[in-house]
Amino acid sequence: RRCLDCPRIIPTGSYRGRCRDCLRARDQARGTPTDRGYGATVLPSPLGTMTYAAAKSAYQAMLDDGAELHCACGCGDLVDGTTRSSWHLGHDDERTKIVGPMKPSCN
Known part of the structure; x- marks a missing residue:
């Protein structure tokens, strides 16, 4: 199975279907939990x-x-x-x- 964001082969059942590097990049692009409304609100x-x-x-x-x-x-x-x-x-x-x-x- 390939990563959803790059051509790397990943194990079946990988978290969110992405390799570790792509998952990290995606999470950084999402912003912090506070940026997404989970902070002091x-x-x-x-x-x-x-x-x-x-x-x-x-x-x-x-x-x-x-x-x-x-x-x-x-x-x-x-x-x-x-x-x-x-x-x-x-x-x-x-x-x-x-x-x-x-x-x-x-x-």
């Missing part, structure tokens, strides 16, 4: 009004305490709260409201 969420990082921490604490949270997309599946990177914090299409934890495949 305060947003409404099911847990109250808070920053994206505070909401992510609050949901992770709930998962660490054994809470079973369902994917906010509505698929009904449970969110895997093993690590902070095993789930995403979803938002609406306009990025004006946090909707809750989501599986990476649904976000």
Whole structure:
């Protein structure tokens, strides 16, 4: 399988279908999380009004305490709260409201 951005051969199942160099370049071009609206901006969420990082921490604490949270997309599946990177914090299409934890495949 080839990288989506260059002719390099990559293993099947590579993250986002790109080689490490192209993935790094793509992430740098996207900007920082703050540039993309995940920084100090305060947003409404099911847990109250808070920053994206505070909401992510609050949901992770709930998962660490054994809470079973369902994917906010509505698929009904449970969110895997093993690590902070095993789930995403979803938002609406306009990025004006946090909707809750989501599986990476649904976000």
